[in-house]
Amino acid sequence: MIELSTTHTLENGTAQGSVISTILFLLMINDFVTDLRGVQTSLFADDSCIYKSGRNLEAIVKCIQSNLDKVVEWCDRWGCKINVIKTVALLFTHMIDKIESIIY
Numbered sequence: 001m002i003e004l005s006t007t008h009t010l011e012n013g014t015a016q017g018s019v020i021s022t023i024l025f026l027l028m029i030n031d032f033v034t035d036l037r038g039v040q041t042s043l044f045a046d047d048s049c050i051y052k053s054g055r056n057l058e059a060i061v062k063c064i065q066s067n068l069d070k071v072v073e074w075c076d077r078w079g080c081k082i083n084v085i086k087t088v089a090l091l092f093t094h095m096i097d098k099i100e101s102i103i104y
Contacts, residue, residue, distance in 0.1 A: 012079040028078065035070045038063045057093060064089075 014021040025046065032048065033041045042049040050067055052060050075082055 032071075032074060035074065036067045039067050 014024050029043070029046075032043065036050060039050045039052045042051070048071075050064065050071070052063055054060050072082070074080075
C-alpha cells in the first residue's frame with residue numbers, strides 16, 4: 001500500500017534538498033549587497049557578514065547601523081527572515097573608554 005504525505009504549499013523559497021534550490025537561492029541573493037555603502041561584505045552560501053574598519057568608532061557604528069537597516073529592507077522586500085539567534089555583532093577595539101557612550 002502506498003502512503004502519501006500531506007500537501008504543503010510553498011509561499012516563499014524552494015523545497016529543501018531540491019537539486020536546483022542552491023542555484024535559485026544564489027540567483028535570488030545576487031543583489032543582496034547592491035544598496036550597501038561604505039562597508040565590506042562577505043557572502044558564503046546563506047551566511048553573510050558586513051564589516052567596517054576605521055578610527056572613528058561613532059561613525060563606524062552609524063555606518064553599520066545604516067547598512068543593517070538596508071539589509072532589513074532587502075529581507076522584507078524578498079520575504080527573507082533573519083535568524084536573530086545566529087546573528088551577532090562584534091566590536092574589536094582598544095578604545096575601551098569610548099565604547100559605553102557610543103554603543104549604549
